[in-house]
Amino acid sequence: MATDTGGEFDGSGLRADVGIGDPQRLLRGIAGLAGFVALWHLVSLAQPAIVLPSPVAVAAEFRGQFASGTMPAALASSVRHWVPGTIAGTGLGVAAGVAFAWSGLLDDVTAPLIRLLRPVPPLALIGFAIAWFGLNHAGAAFIIAVGGFWINFYASYGAVEEVSDDLIDVGRTLGVRGDLDMVRSVVLPASLPGIMTGIRTGLGRCWMLVIAAEIFSVPGVGREILRASNNLRVDRAIAYIFVLSLMYLLVDVAFRAVQRRVLAWQA
Structure with missing residues (x-):
């Protein structure tokens, strides 16, 4: 069994006393990232740039795309359909799963x-998205919402199913009456850890679906990746893939901070 000396866990399964600011974990992360970049560089030396560009080439392309304004514009466009699609898919998925x-x-x-x-995969619904919403942000948001819905639905469904009958009986003994009161006072607090885990997973899935949502020429990071791939600009494609990764990292770190605060009562 692996041991971990980086900190203890609280009741939510999250580290209670460490985070990305912990020096030991930060050093481990930097070492792992440096090892990956070094391996990538070594492998790229034996491959043509059209197959695997070096980290230096990708970094140069990243700077060029950012300085030209193309990358910020693409990212802003992706955010315009990622945000409503994620909110809709998450909200509907959680509500339906609990109900x-x-x-x-x-x-x-x-x-x-x-x-x-x-x-039914979200990609299979592209034709419906075009017919119902057109080639715009609403159609892309629809594709993202569908993908986010199912993750949150099953996570919420499973979390509610796992709520102990004994806990519900205690609620009734303490005077909780009616389905709405029981769900609000007992079921939701007890199932919140599982629901939030589903939301966190869904946030990442929705960023992955940005590429699928932009496959029918909706502007954004996904379209830039597809264009670069079609033109065999692997360095540019990797640069935009890193943009998606960085955005997910920022969202995930922010959500984990919220998750810790919301579930602090479990410690």
């Missing part, structure tokens, strides 16, 4: 439809 898991009637009525629609 269907708590209500046996809703679960029975919708189970066949859920099983029918769940295997």
Whole structure:
């Protein structure tokens, strides 16, 4: 069994006394990143630039795209459909997951439809997005929302299902009456860790879906990646991939800070 001396865990499964500012963890992370870049550089020496450009070439392309204004404009465009798509997919997914898991009637009525629609990938809905919304941000947001919905739906559904019957009985003993009061006072607080884990996973999935959402010529980072790939500009494609990675990192760090604060009562 691996041991970890970097800190203890609180009740939410998150490190309670360390974060990205912890010196030991920060040094480990820097060492791992440096090792990856070094390996990448060594491998690129044996490959033509069209197959695998060096880190230096990618960094130069990154600076060029950023300085020209192309990269900031593409990122701003992606954010315009990532934000509404993520909010819609997350909100609807959490609400539906909680409602269907708590209500046996809703679960029975919708189970066949859920099983029918769940295997449909967001890419298969591009034609519907174009027909319903057009080649614009709304169509891209729809694709992102569909992908984010299912992750949050199943995470919330599973979290509510795992709420202990004993806990619900205690709530009734303490005077909690009615489904809405029970969900608000007992079920949601007890299932919140699982729900927030689903939200965090969904945030990353929605950034991944930016590329799929922009496959039908909606401006953004995804379209720049596709254009670069079609023109065999691997260095440019990797530079824009790093943009998506950096955006996800920023969002994930911010969400983890919120998650710790919201779940601090579990410690």
